[in-house]
Amino acid sequence: MRTVDLARTSLRELNAELHRQTEGANETGFVVLNPRGGHAIAVGIDAPVDVQIKGSVGYYCAGMNKKASVTVHGSAGPGVAENMMSGRVVVMGDASQYAGATGRGGLLVIEGNASSRCGISMKGIDIVVRGNIGHMSAFMAQSGNLVVLGDAGDALGDSIYEARLFVRGKVKRLGADCIEKEMRAEHHEALAKLLEAAGIRGVASTEFRRYGSARKLYNFNIDNADAY
Amino acid sequence: MTYHNPPTTPRFSSTFDAYTLSEIRRAAATGIYDIRGGGAKRKIPHFDDLLFLGASMSRYPLEGYREKCGTNVVLGSRFAKKPVELKIPITIAGMSFGSLSAQAKEALGRGASIAGTSTTTGDGGMTPEERGQSKTLVYQYLPSRYGMNPDDLRKADCIEVVVGQGAKPGGGGMLLGQKISDRVAEMRNLPKGIDQRSACRHPDWTGPDDLEIKIMELREITDWEKPIYVKIGGARPYYDVALAVKAGADVVVVDGMQGGTAATQEVFIEHVGQPTLACIRPAVQALQDLGMHRKVQLVVSGGIRNGADVAKALALGADAVAIGTAALVALGDNDPALEPEYKKLNTTAGAYDDWHEGQDPAGITTQTPELAARLDPVRAGRRLANYLKVMTLEAQTIARAAGHNHVHNLEPEDLCALTIEAAAMARVPLAGTSWIPGQGGV
Numbered sequence: 001m002r003t004v005d006l007a008r009t010s011l012r013e014l015n016a017e018l019h020r021q022t023e024g025a026n027e028t029g030f031v032v033l034n035p036r037g038g039h040a041i042a043v044g045i046d047a048p049v050d051v052q053i054k055g056s057v058g059y060y061c062a063g064m065n066k067k068a069s070v071t072v073h074g075s076a077g078p079g080v081a082e083n084m085m086s087g088r089v090v091v092m093g094d095a096s097q098y099a100g101a102t103g104r105g106g107l108l109v110i111e112g113n114a115s116s117r118c119g120i121s122m123k124g125i126d127i128v129v130r131g132n133i134g135h136m137s138a139f140m141a142q143s144g145n146l147v148v149l150g151d152a153g154d155a156l157g158d159s160i161y162e163a164r165l166f167v168r169g170k171v172k173r174l175g176a177d178c179i180e181k182e183m184r185a186e187h188h189e190a191l192a193k194l195l196e197a198a199g200i201r202g203v204a205s206t207e208f209r210r211y212g213s214a215r216k217l218y219n220f221n222i223d224n225a226d227a228y
Numbered sequence: 229m230t231y232h233n234p235p236t237t238p239r240f241s242s243t244f245d246a247y248t249l250s251e252i253r254r255a256a257a258t259g260i261y262d263i264r265g266g267g268a269k270r271k272i273p274h275f276d277d278l279l280f281l282g283a284s285m286s287r288y289p290l291e292g293y294r295e296k297c298g299t300n301v302v303l304g305s306r307f308a309k310k311p312v313e314l315k316i317p318i319t320i321a322g323m324s325f326g327s328l329s330a331q332a333k334e335a336l337g338r339g340a341s342i343a344g345t346s347t348t349t350g351d352g353g354m355t356p357e358e359r360g361q362s363k364t365l366v367y368q369y370l371p372s373r374y375g376m377n378p379d380d381l382r383k384a385d386c387i388e389v390v391v392g393q394g395a396k397p398g399g400g401g402m403l404l405g406q407k408i409s410d411r412v413a414e415m416r417n418l419p420k421g422i423d424q425r426s427a428c429r430h431p432d433w434t435g436p437d438d439l440e441i442k443i444m445e446l447r448e449i450t451d452w453e454k455p456i457y458v459k460i461g462g463a464r465p466y467y468d469v470a471l472a473v474k475a476g477a478d479v480v481v482v483d484g485m486q487g488g489t490a491a492t493q494e495v496f497i498e499h500v501g502q503p504t505l506a507c508i509r510p511a512v513q514a515l516q517d518l519g520m521h522r523k524v525q526l527v528v529s530g531g532i533r534n535g536a537d538v539a540k541a542l543a544l545g546a547d548a549v550a551i552g553t554a555a556l557v558a559l560g561d562n563d564p565a566l567e568p569e570y571k572k573l574n575t576t577a578g579a580y581d582d583w584h585e586g587q588d589p590a591g592i593t594t595q596t597p598e599l600a601a602r603l604d605p606v607r608a609g610r611r612l613a614n615y616l617k618v619m620t621l622e623a624q625t626i627a628r629a630a631g632h633n634h635v636h637n638l639e640p641e642d643l644c645a646l647t648i649e650a651a652a653m654a655r656v657p658l659a660g661t662s663w664i665p666g667q668g669g670v
Contacts, residue, residue, distance in 0.1 A: 011448065012448070012452070015448045015449075015451075016451060019451060039441045039444060039445065040441070040444055040445040040448045040449075043445055043448050043449050044378055044448065044449030044450070046378065058441070059438075059441045059442075059445065060432070060441065060442070060445040063445050063449065064377075064378040064381075064449055066378065078432060078433075078438075079432040079433070082432050083373060083376060083377070083378070085377060085378065097432075098431060098432040101431045101432040102373040102376065102431055102432070104377065104417070117431070120431040120432070121372070121373060121427065121431045123373070123417040124417060139431075140425070140427065140431075142416075142417045142418055143417055159425070161418055161419070161422075162418075162419060218405075218419075218422040218423060219405050219421075219422060219423050220260070220402075220404075220423055
């Protein structure tokens, strides 16, 4: 386990060291001290390393992550795990806007709340939020799963494509072309696996409702113009 | 007494001209706005409204075929560890795989590489054909993030953060379902056959302060190696360029309203954004006011057609230009040899712009395999290389005639304008006077 103190080491040195790690490298564990809300911490990792960040981070922490496991022992600023490809990112506190934006794979777990536009334009990532999520979440979400144990804000899933949304609490309002859908056996099974992967115990898939695309806006039709 | 009442010639309205009338009828019949490709088609002040003065008593010219006139340009020297050097200051603008066939993208890469310049990806990601054939490839980072991944980001030579484009500043895009082949759908993580909307703004940042952090993230991910461009549409060039510099751009690309698009509403293309000619001087002034002219490079695009346009853009302060529509024409777009097929599509060679429909008989703006197979990437790439060489020779010819041993030594003082509008926009004197409208002088 290697410790990198950002009070003494530059961000560039930290990220360069993380980029030097490859599959099968000896150094697989990193502890990052004094992140102090810094931006772009642990971005662009492409190796199965474990990074424990002891404090809150700024924008784009773990951006474009591949294979790595990154845990933020604090809260995260905008765009945490943006465009993540694979691996696992956990935020022990709250996350700001655009959490998991455009993510293509991997699992993002937010133990607190997530702000607006959580999962915007998601393209295959799985996101599990223990608390609530803000407005316009899963906007133009293409694929992947967004699981929310709390409530969802306004215009959930606006202009959604094929992503699946599971919400346990209230939804303030669904966005354009987003509708409630039946929870079939396959959805219960998938949701149970996601909850387990996120380390969430004592919550059953039957407590959730599923939302997804009505697919009415998939091809432009002038008679649907009022929906936009 | 009887009066002879001779018939008058039927009088057509300038306001309600034939095109306008046809558009009203089309809108009434279909209930939907017109979508097309390309840039603004209306006549607006352009490089044709400028002239070079040439050498005279106070300046001596360089010998056309003997004395050297450099054309190379270095892009990305501000922050990037690996700036790129191009042999010529004419680059290929971003155009997506999806809007263009894989063969067309490969041809662009081949032609650009032969000529010693760069080509650029587009919405939809990087294809192996394009990367393989492009010596220098600029990877566009777009709001939709279709096809975006860190592996391709690292394979690129430069990264271009697209804020806007000249055909539609403030607008997103739409790739209609008929062009969504299996491969395009897979690259974009969407089902086949549905309309694919490209967002008008980025999903994880808004405004210049956020952009500064986003650029820093991209630099960290790519270990500060690659030049980062910021591309903007011709909206508010002075402030937009200043903010792009503040955000940390190595290169700023300014795209005027003649710059093309794969598909956008006609009303957007023709009524939003400024002419390329009107964008250059404010962009240059922003760089000069910040002490960054020639340190942050300026690339200008939108309606560049020949070496004279290149020379004029450089004389006004650009470091390089980018071409899109002209490059497609060089590949074979709108070729009169295909006139019978254009007629079947109710258009004519030279006017075909329904690129979004995917029926391009030239095999360029299509995903239909039989049509795309018509374009030979090797031959089309050669044609593009020829065209780029001609443009370069033309620009050199003008630069030598003005007495310059490098095209970057061209300057506004080499120019005059034919119209008051062009004089005001380009900030050069009206021909025969020393008057620059808005700048004083008589």
